[in-house]
Amino acid sequence: xxxxxxxxxxxxxxxxxxxxxxxxxxxxxxxxxxxxxxxxxxxxxxxxxxxxxxxxxxxxxxxxxxxxxxxxxxxxxxxxxxxxxxxxxxxxxxxxxxxxxxxxxxxxxx
Amino acid sequence: xxxxxxxxxxxxxxxxxxxxxxxxxxxxxxxxxxxxxxxxxxxxxxxxxxxxxxxxxxxxxxxxxxxxxxxxxxxxxxxxxxxxxxxxxxxxxxxxxxxxxxxxxxxxxxxxxxxxxxxxxxxxxxxxxxxxxxxxxxxxxxxxxxxxxxxxxxxxxxxxxxxxxxxxxxxxxxxxxxxxxxxxxxxxxxxxxxxxxxxxxxxxxxxxxxxxxxxxxxxxxxxxxxxxxxxxxxxxxxxxxxxxxxxxxxxxx
Numbered sequence: 286x287x288x289x290x291x292x293x294x295x296x297x298x299x300x301x302x303x304x305x306x307x308x309x310x311x312x313x314x315x316x317x318x319x320x321x322x323x324x325x326x327x328x329x330x331x332x333x334x335x336x337x338x339x340x341x342x343x344x345x346x347x348x349x350x351x352x353x354x355x356x357x358x359x360x361x362x363x364x365x366x367x368x369x370x371x372x373x374x375x376x377x378x379x380x381x382x383x384x385x386x387x388x389x390x391x392x393x394x395x
Numbered sequence: 396x397x398x399x400x401x402x403x404x405x406x407x408x409x410x411x412x413x414x415x416x417x418x419x420x421x422x423x424x425x426x427x428x429x430x431x432x433x434x435x436x437x438x439x440x441x442x443x444x445x446x447x448x449x450x451x452x453x454x455x456x457x458x459x460x461x462x463x464x465x466x467x468x469x470x471x472x473x474x475x476x477x478x479x480x481x482x483x484x485x486x487x488x489x490x491x492x493x494x495x496x497x498x499x500x501x502x503x504x505x506x507x508x509x510x511x512x513x514x515x516x517x518x519x520x521x522x523x524x525x526x527x528x529x530x531x532x533x534x535x536x537x538x539x540x541x542x543x544x545x546x547x548x549x550x551x552x553x554x555x556x557x558x559x560x561x562x563x564x565x566x567x568x569x570x571x572x573x574x575x576x577x578x579x580x581x582x583x584x585x586x587x588x589x590x591x592x593x594x595x596x597x598x599x600x601x602x603x604x605x606x607x608x609x610x611x612x613x614x615x616x617x618x619x620x621x622x623x624x625x626x627x628x629x630x631x632x633x634x635x636x637x638x639x640x641x642x643x644x645x646x647x648x
Contacts, residue, residue, distance in 0.1 A: 298576070319592075352587045352591050353587075356584070356590075362541050362577070370576070
């Protein structure tokens with residue numbers, strides 16, 4: 286089966302802001318904790334883009350692991366001890382479309 | 396009935412042990428695509444609070460559903476409560492504190508949903524069968540997985556509860572159980588968590604956040620109408636008082 290890519294556009298609601306590296310570490314840690322290293326390796330998880338100002342990011346994964354990645358984002362409840370809520374805004378099939386949606390967003394939920 | 400509307404029926408405000416206000420919840424829930432929201436109110440309906448909640452929720456285009464959570468350990472107290480307040484609130488949820496209370500909540504038709512929290516007895520097969528016979532709805536909360544220290548045990552428990560409930564055809568309502576605005580999650584994300592962690596194939600997973608809670612809300616609202624007498628019986632109109640004709644009275648004499 287061909288592994289098609291999916292791009293999840295997500296947003297972070299938190300009292301403080303985070304760098305791209307902090308978000309990436311939090312997502313990877315949560316995925317490893319919940320679904321294990323096998324799932325982390327096979328899901329093709331990668332943080333493509335993250336805008337600190339808007340608190341909006343894009344994660345790439347394979348379509349077979351879309352639900353796992355969604356669940357991973359939902360299960361993150363703190364980054365560096367500060368409470369956060371990560372939620373998926375949209376899922377697309379191309380990077381171009383994901384970037385255009387992420388750039389057009391004007392929300393910043395604190 | 397708006398079948399595309401997502402519902403979150405278990406949210407704790409500062410008045411019920413939470414850390415966020417109704418306004419904060421409402422603003423975030425509306426962004427995430429929820430349409431109906433209900434805030435937990437323990438053991439006694441507070442009409443002033445209900446009005447306050449309704450006002451703050453409606454400002455964000457959401458609809459408010461009044462809810463009371465009844466912690467049942469004594470059956471006589473539970474019965475008197477149900478007798479007194481059934482018509483005042485949209486939803487009555489029972490949190491059983493012992494096995495008798497759990498069985499009672501599964502049988503009594505005035506109870507809308509049953510929620511097994513950490514102080515409740517185990518959700519077993521007998522309970523599931525009773526709830527299935529009486530068409531009772533089981534509420535599960537995502538927050539228990541989200542904030543627990545021992546996630547392994549919680550996933551194990553969730554899996555067992557879901558397997559038993561679905562096996563007996565019990566309707567399930569999935570709520571956030573959020574104590575803070577940071578514990579609210581998007582509806583699709585919540586379903587993904589349940590699907591992936593429990594590993595159970597659920598036929599129509601959106602039912603848990605859409606159809607089932609809406610069913611509970613509308614059934615309860617129907618019951619609270621003045622025309623309602625009992626399931627299957629309602630007043631459709633009022634006639635003139637019946638007067639016995641003189642002819643009939645003569646005949647009876």
